[in-house]
Amino acid sequence: MQVYEIQDQKIPVTILTGFLGAGKTTLLNYILTERHGHRIAVIENEFGEIDVDSDLVLASDEEIFQMKNGCICCFVDVRNDLIQVMKKLLAQKDRFDHVIVETSGLADPTPVATSFFIDPEVTEAVLLDAIVTLVDAKHFGQHLHDKQLDGRENQAVDQVVAADRIIVNKTDLVSEAELDALDADLRELNQTAEILRAQYGKVDLDAILGISGFTPSYVEERAKLLDLDGAHGHHHNHSHDPSVSSVSFTFDRPFDQDRLMAFLKRHLAENAENAFRTKGILWMEGDERFFVLQAVHELIDLRPDHPWRADERRESRIVFIGRQLDRPALEAELRACLSPLEVAA
Structure with missing residues (x-):
């Protein structure tokens, strides 16, 4: 994998999202163990009172930070914690050249993305590179058409709508016809994101790291989706399915x-x-x-x-x-x- 140049020496940040069980930890392990020339810091967010995900991440030389106090898409104080973690990372930025934020499976990634635009110190130092969304090929349709989410925001849909790259994972569990139907569903939700297919999270890393999805020209195009003005005022009306x-x-x-x-x-x-x-x-x-x-x-x-x-x-x-x-x-x-x-x- 080629090592890309960091724009204006800013540190690129990739938001890795996907509904529960899509394979985020598997992909993260793949990224951390591949020879790609990057030094990666990882910020994890756990949904649940017991931390399991950090123990599923393979031992590596990378920096791993856990946030265990809630879903970073939902609470202003927790999103502020994300900013504080970023500031701690920036104090030792000579130790890494890329940051991956792994959200919980129930997170809407767009408010997470706004966190990197609302603090001047963080904005000056990092470049939001991309939102990468994993989709479980076998179960996504079940979440997409979940009637119990009717009238509420559907996190699986939110994650696809926000994506710069969509990775359809676990393709070995479904037929080619099912994959084609899934592609059509995904295209209805997101007409611009490149769709990649993977098994066990193995994907061309050039396609998901260093893609500059949030360069200045791109930010204006996505401002409405990210609701940057609302983020500055810390307004957030998103709520998870309470069941x-x-x-x-x-x-x-x-x-x-x-x-x-x-x-x-x-x-x-x-x-x-x-x-x-x-x-x-x-x-x-x-x-x-x-x-x-x-x-x-x-x-x-x-x-x-x-x-x-x-x-x-x-x-x-x-x-x-x-x-x-x-x-x-x-x-x-x-x-x-x-x-x-x-x-x-």
Whole structure:
């Protein structure tokens, strides 16, 4: 991948967005481990009270910053926190030459983008390079036509409308005819963004980094979409679907893997439409490795990762994001899957 010149020595910022389960973390890992010549700082935002995403990002030499106090598209104080994180980064800007802001899966990226126009110090130092939106090829149509979002803003749609680049991910899960139909749906929402196709988040990085989507001539064209005047006044009327929530659990005993998988398959099959996203870092009985859980609707991927470090606390953290979540019932089911053995954490 070619290394591009930074306009006026400003640091380019890429906003990486996409609905729950689209593959943002997979793409981020791909970016961080590819030989592209960049030194990248990452700002993450987590939806849920337990941080799982940062542990899913592979170890690298990059700077990783987490924002755990809310969705950065929704609250003025949290968006101000994003600006403060940027200022801390700028104090050590010799250590990186590109910033990626990974939003939560429920974020509208346009208010996030305005954050880079409202503070003079940040505006002088960074260049908003692009909004890159990932789309889950198998499930996007389900979110696009979600009747329960009728009358509210649909985050999956917001993310596509705002995009400078759209990556249709998980193309191996659908047919060519389904991909063509999806392209048509995306074109109705966004007529100008380049649409790329990917499996496992692998995409030509030249197509998503250093594309100068917010150069001065481009900003004027997109000003209405970004509502820059409103951003200066800190007006933001966006609200998430109130029926969507996250439920998080931490356990200091290992799981019985067979019982846990049986429960997850049954639970996600019975609640496929409402179970948007399930993810976790899990401790399994009789295994020295930690396991990574990723699920999108009823599709489950559970696989071992690296061995636990000697100084690392062994525990399981699991997050469910969806609609009509029953916390007591989920907790009871999960506890029934724990090993009966008393094992010191």
